Amino acid sequence: MEDVRLRRGDTLILDGLNARINAGETVALLGANGCGKTTLSRVLLGQMWPTDGRVQVLGKTLGRTDVRALRRRISVVNGATSIGPVGVSSGAIVDARLDAVAAVCTGYFATVGRYDRPTDAQRAAAVDLLRVVGLGHRLEHRLSSLSTGEQRRAVLARALVTEPELVILDEPTAGLDLPGRERLLAALADLRNARPRPTVLLITHHVEEIPGDADGVWLMRSGRLTHAGPPADVLTSEALSTTFGCDVRVTFEHGRYWVQVAATPWDRPRSRD
Numbered sequence: 001m002e003d004v005r006l007r008r009g010d011t012l013i014l015d016g017l018n019a020r021i022n023a024g025e026t027v028a029l030l031g032a033n034g035c036g037k038t039t040l041s042r043v044l045l046g047q048m049w050p051t052d053g054r055v056q057v058l059g060k061t062l063g064r065t066d067v068r069a070l071r072r073r074i075s076v077v078n079g080a081t082s083i084g085p086v087g088v089s090s091g092a093i094v095d096a097r098l099d100a101v102a103a104v105c106t107g108y109f110a111t112v113g114r115y116d117r118p119t120d121a122q123r124a125a126a127v128d129l130l131r132v133v134g135l136g137h138r139l140e141h142r143l144s145s146l147s148t149g150e151q152r153r154a155v156l157a158r159a160l161v162t163e164p165e166l167v168i169l170d171e172p173t174a175g176l177d178l179p180g181r182e183r184l185l186a187a188l189a190d191l192r193n194a195r196p197r198p199t200v201l202l203i204t205h206h207v208e209e210i211p212g213d214a215d216g217v218w219l220m221r222s223g224r225l226t227h228a229g230p231p232a233d234v235l236t237s238e239a240l241s242t243t244f245g246c247d248v249r250v251t252f253e254h255g256r257y258w259v260q261v262a263a264t265p266w267d268r269p270r271s272r273d
């Protein structure tokens with residue numbers, strides 16, 4: 001991204017973004033609600049058009065390339081409800097009535113329901129991926145009978161089945177319990193060992209979800225990227241306190257970064273009695 005600005009009405013949503021992710025790198029994007037993270041991802045997907053600036057994705061310059069062809073090389077996973085009944089207004093990306101293997105196979109055809117017949121090799125790849133995300137024991141189960149965490153992992157497997165070159169994960173662990181979240185993070189760590197290794201943009205609110213060996217971390221505030229660099233340089237108490245507007249302490253343990261809120265601007269001085 002070069003000098004990317006995006007204005008809608010009176011709101012400057014993205015304010016002069018300059019940043020780069022090299023092929024195969026994992027970068028985490030962190031910032032307060034409403035700072036522009038999802039908008040940035042939508043720009044990368046060609047779903048929102050910047051007011052100024054230049055965006056290149058997978059070597060293609062947006063505005064000079066067929067976005068539909070580019071989209072086939074990208075997968076998006078977000079925490080929103082994406083499994084449900086098929087219908088124009090349901091917003092579902094996959095039919096809840098499908099079993100896990102069939103659901104993952106819809107990823108090959110970018111369909112919500114089962115309209116196409118996958119090859120044996122495609123089914124085998126879907127089964128492999130379901131095992132990777134810890135759903136090997138749920139292959140024949142309908143999505144509607146799976147727990148939220150299991151559904152989320154099935155959606156992740158669906159997103160990966162086409163071996164995308166770029167994976168955008170927008171709060172992929174939202175709504176997951178602790179083991180569910182750890183399982184999903186482990187699946188993401190496996191993804192970083194995949195060959196070829198996809199480029200990953202992980203949008204998250206949770207510092208502890210950022211792999212300690214991520215290639216980069218971007219901090220965003222009011223539509224600007226205020227910090228970008230290796231995790232050890234960016235995930236500091238000072239930088240995160242500025243980003244979130246409250247006093248936080250960052251520690252590094254067990255290969256990950258952890259945050260504690262030390263004080264918030266709305267803390268009142270405690271009475272002595």
Ligand SMILES: Nc1ncnc2c1ncn2[C@@H]1O[C@H](COP(=O)(O)OP(=O)(O)OP(=O)(O)O)[C@@H](O)[C@H]1O
Nearest residue numbers: 008009011013031032033034035036037038039040
């Ligand atoms: N089409 C639009 N027109 C006007 N304002 C918009 C539009 N799309 C998004 N915004 C505003 O831009 C800001 C950034 O939204 P965005 O969804 O990118 O934030 P975010 O960082 O992903 O937030 P969250 O962490 O809450 O998901 C918000 O204030 C939002 O209301």
